[in-house]
Amino acid sequence: xxxxxxxxxxxxxxxxxxxxxxxxxxxxxxxxxxxxxxxxxxxxxxxxxxxxxxxxxxxxxxxxxxxxxxxxxxxxxxxxxxxxxxxxxxxxxxxxxxxxxxxxxxxxxxxxxxxxxxxxxxxxxxxxxxxxxxxxxxxxxxxxxxxxxxxxxxxxxxxxxxxxxxxxxxxxxxxxxxxxxxxxxxxxxxxxxxxxxxxxxxxxxxxxxxxxxxxxxxxxxxxxxxxxxxxxxxxxxxxxxxxxxxxxxxxxxxxxxxxxxxxxxxxxxxxxxxxxxxxxxxxxxxxxxxxxxxxxxxxxx
Amino acid sequence: xxxxxxxxxxxxxxxxxxxxxxxxxxxxxxxxxxxxxxxxxxxxxxxxxxxxxxxxxxxxxxxxxxxxxxxxxxxxxxxxxxxxxxxxxxxxxxxxxxxxxxxxxxxxxxxxxxxxxxxxxxxxxxxxxxxxxxxxxxxxxxxxxxxxxxxxxxxxxxxxxxxxxxxxxxxxxxxxxxxxxxxxxxxxxxxxxxxxxxxxxxxxxxxxxxxxxxxxxxxxxxxxxxxxxxxxxxxxxxxxxxxxxxxxxxxxxxxxxxxxxxxxxxxxxxxxxxxxxxxxxxxxxxxxxxxxxxxxxxxxx
Numbered sequence: 001x002x003x004x005x006x007x008x009x010x011x012x013x014x015x016x017x018x019x020x021x022x023x024x025x026x027x028x029x030x031x032x033x034x035x036x037x038x039x040x041x042x043x044x045x046x047x048x049x050x051x052x053x054x055x056x057x058x059x060x061x062x063x064x065x066x067x068x069x070x071x072x073x074x075x076x077x078x079x080x081x082x083x084x085x086x087x088x089x090x091x092x093x094x095x096x097x098x099x100x101x102x103x104x105x106x107x108x109x110x111x112x113x114x115x116x117x118x119x120x121x122x123x124x125x126x127x128x129x130x131x132x133x134x135x136x137x138x139x140x141x142x143x144x145x146x147x148x149x150x151x152x153x154x155x156x157x158x159x160x161x162x163x164x165x166x167x168x169x170x171x172x173x174x175x176x177x178x179x180x181x182x183x184x185x186x187x188x189x190x191x192x193x194x195x196x197x198x199x200x201x202x203x204x205x206x207x208x209x210x211x212x213x214x215x216x217x218x219x220x221x222x223x224x225x226x227x228x229x230x231x232x233x234x235x236x237x238x239x240x241x242x243x244x245x246x247x248x249x250x251x252x253x254x255x256x257x258x259x260x261x262x263x264x265x266x267x268x269x270x271x272x273x274x275x276x277x278x279x280x281x282x283x284x285x286x287x288x289x290x291x292x293x294x295x296x297x298x299x300x301x
Numbered sequence: 302x303x304x305x306x307x308x309x310x311x312x313x314x315x316x317x318x319x320x321x322x323x324x325x326x327x328x329x330x331x332x333x334x335x336x337x338x339x340x341x342x343x344x345x346x347x348x349x350x351x352x353x354x355x356x357x358x359x360x361x362x363x364x365x366x367x368x369x370x371x372x373x374x375x376x377x378x379x380x381x382x383x384x385x386x387x388x389x390x391x392x393x394x395x396x397x398x399x400x401x402x403x404x405x406x407x408x409x410x411x412x413x414x415x416x417x418x419x420x421x422x423x424x425x426x427x428x429x430x431x432x433x434x435x436x437x438x439x440x441x442x443x444x445x446x447x448x449x450x451x452x453x454x455x456x457x458x459x460x461x462x463x464x465x466x467x468x469x470x471x472x473x474x475x476x477x478x479x480x481x482x483x484x485x486x487x488x489x490x491x492x493x494x495x496x497x498x499x500x501x502x503x504x505x506x507x508x509x510x511x512x513x514x515x516x517x518x519x520x521x522x523x524x525x526x527x528x529x530x531x532x533x534x535x536x537x538x539x540x541x542x543x544x545x546x547x548x549x550x551x552x553x554x555x556x557x558x559x560x561x562x563x564x565x566x567x568x569x570x571x572x573x574x575x576x577x578x579x580x581x582x583x584x585x586x587x588x589x590x591x592x593x594x595x596x597x598x599x600x601x602x
Contacts, residue, residue, distance in 0.1 A: 012376040015345050037372040038339055044316050061405045063375040071338040074364040075313040092404040099400060103362045103393040105443045142406045 001026045001151070001203045001301040003226070006042035008267035008293035010210075010232050010246075011064055013038050018295050019064035020268060022228070023048055024205055026149055027130040032056045033147060033207050039068035040075050046296060050076060051083065055126060057133070058089030059209060060144035066093070070100050077108045084111035088125045088133075090143050091116040117145055122220060136220050138211035140245045146208035148220060154199035162195040203301060206261070209268045212242065213251040218259045226301055227261040228293065230268035231279050237270075253283035253290065263301070267293030302327045302452070302504045302602040304527070307343035309568035309594035311511075311533050311547075312365055314338050319596050320365035321569060323529070324349055325506055327450055328431040333357045334448060334508050340369035341376050347597060351377060352384065356427060358434070359390030360510060361445035367394070371401050378409045385412035389426045389434075391444050392417040418446055423521060437521050439512035441546045447509035449521060455500035463496040504602060507562070510569050513543065514552040519560045527602055528562040529594065531569035532580050538571075554584035554591065564602070568594030 002025040007018025019036025023043075030052040032039075043050065058066050066089070076085060085108075087093060094114035101107060115125060117135060126133035129152070136146035155177035163176065168190075172182055182190045206221040209230035221227055232246035241248050247255075249266055256264035264287055266279050273279075276292055283290045291299065303326040308319025320337025324344075331353040333340075344351065359367050367390070377386060386409075388394060395415035402408060416426060418436060427434035430453070437447035456478035464477065469491075473483055483491045507522040510531035522528055533547035542549050548556075550567055557565035565588055567580050574580075577593055584591045592600065 011379050013339075013342050013372070015342060037369065038314075038342065041314050041316060041339065061401075062407070063372060063401070063405060067372045067375070068338070071314070071364060071368045074368070078312050090404075092400075096401055096404065099393075100362075100364070100397055103391075103397065103443075104364060106363070142404075 001205060001225070003205065003228075003265075003299045003301070004046055004048065005267065005293045005295060005297050005299075006039055006046060007036050007295050008269065009295070010268050010270050012271070013064075014271060016295075017271060018042055019067075020059075020209060021068065022207070022293075023053075024149055024207075026151055026203065026205070029128075029131055030054070031133070031149065034059055034065040034209075035067075035069040035072060036064045037067040037071075040072045042295070043072075046298075050079065051081070053085075054083060055086045056088070057125075057147050057207075058087065058093060059138070059146065059207070060140060060142050061090050061092060061096075062142060062210070065210075069093075070097055073097060073101075073108065073112065074104075074106065076110065077106060081108075081110045084113060086113045086115060086126075088115045089117060090145075091118045118143070134220070136206060136208060136217055138208060138217065139214045140210045140212065144210060146206060146211065146217070148224070149205040149207075151202035151204065153202050156192065156196035156199050159195050159197060166190055166195065168195070205301075208255075210246060212245040213247050213255070215255070215258065218255065221255075221259045221261060224259070224261050226263045226265060226299075227256050227259065228265045228267060229255055231266040231283070232268050232270050234273070234278060234282055249279040249282040250286060253286035256283075256287045256290075263289045263291060265291045265293050265299070302506060302526070304506065304529075304566075304600045304602070305347055305349065306568065306594045306596060306598050306600075307340055307347060308337050308596050309570065310596070311569050311571050313572070314365075315572060317596075318572060319343055320368075321360075321510060322369065323508070323594075324354075325450055325508075327504065327506070328452055330429075330432055331355070332434070332450065335360055335366040335510075336368075336370040336373060337365045338368040338372075341373045343596070344373075347599075351380065352382070354386070355384060356387045357389070358426075358448050358508075359388065359394060360439070360447060360508070361441060361443050362391050362393060362397075363443060363511070366511075370394075371398055374398060374402075374409065374413065375405075375407065377411065378407060382409075382411045385414060387414045387416060387427075389416045390418060391446075392419045419444070435521070437507060437509060437518055439509060439518065440515045441511045441513065445511060447507060447512065447518070449525070450506045450508075452503035452505065454503050457493065457497035457500050460496050460498060467491055467496065469496070506602075509556075511547060513546040514548050514556070516556070516559065519556065522556075522560045522562060525560070525562045527564045527566060527600075528557050528560065529566045529568060530556055532567040532584070533569050533571050535574070535579060535583055550580040550583040551587060554587035557584075557588045557591075564590045564592060566592045566594050566600070
């Protein structure tokens, strides 16, 4: 699982900082999460191939999370993209994009599918044989969802030496990888654990931005490998965080601790702070494994 | 008169090139012309004060000319702007902006006024005591206007030595600067030209992008000091230019020559060309005074 941060600052794009956007690669699938202004240039700078992006998840309709979407959609069309593109985001996003395409008299060369969200409960929004994506309802000034990316349980690993020892034919391998026991021609039962080993544990990633401190998300993100939680402010601005329905670094760490996640990535920093290192310092008092998002940084998990 | 190019490339923003946007400063007024994605960052990079921008002119609703507008409008609000902002652009622009503000539940802290254009004839869209702005109807795939910025004729320059010699009182100075003759108490008539000199000639700037080759604009831009004319392609792509309703460098130069302008700035280059110098070479065969737009370049006239 690989995460590339394209932008991790709040509010407005600036000379050296970008609004929210990130690319999650999991089981060879690429998911673009949020798309602030300038995302298409950040994708180019980080050498992420446009053609690999087929699914875009938008958390909410504040500009720093979606103003780059129309530009990316248009660029895909200018590049004569043919593959379908799926957009998952709050109700209204389809109207915004379609109005702009209509008024510019330009239509996409590819299938553009909107999956509009309006439920306040968690929903499965994407699923294939390897990955599932669910919404994580968040608390913010407008309707907002985080997203939980879960790798599905992998096949058991075949112990080639063992299956050959028992003379098991190749046509049974898939059943064995799926966990089935085998009865040999001699009638002997070979239990699965004798010819396989446990698969690599499935990975999970939770993106939670923007949100006020909200303990109700804990059951959903319990034990995830990586939690990206917004930390717009430091504890010194806790009142402002509450008023604007954002979180502090301390609150993000508290959620990480209570949800027993393995790693916490902080991001969505207000541009008022000169250094982001202090976010880590504040969070580490409560939760040990803290990473700091930075524009252009990649994390391998 | 000062012109700063924020972006001068066609189609999509890329790592080192920006879509159309430019700032014209004329008689201490700042006019933002077009607003492709990333314009707000380009304004920051070029140290142009956001608070000086009160009038934004949008030529047409193709993304590379206006996708940065909603971001700029939102940023102004986040910065608690109070001064009115005026947007001049094709019908539909108000709906696009207002829909996005509504869905993000964010409203501007300042007066946001839309002046929607739909006439196919030239119209005065802005006028104050020093500057007038008119539309230049262009030929493109969607409804498009160029803009003609005309400085008004300045007051005549007072010859202080001469007025003192005649003993003329200060209360008559404004009339003299306005071109009036003066009758002294002695009854002697002093003709205006004896006590003033000609004012600096008013400057004019014509922005013409995007457009197919279109001789009907010549009467409007005749004799302007500076013409910015799109040159998306070279003559080798003349057929493509015709099909997409763009111009070649040669065609831009032909318009400049026929309209007898003083200087021609080329821009809106297709990103297919490795060097832009060849645009100048091609244009100079027809018209001598050719300048090349470049992102971040300022021209003083």
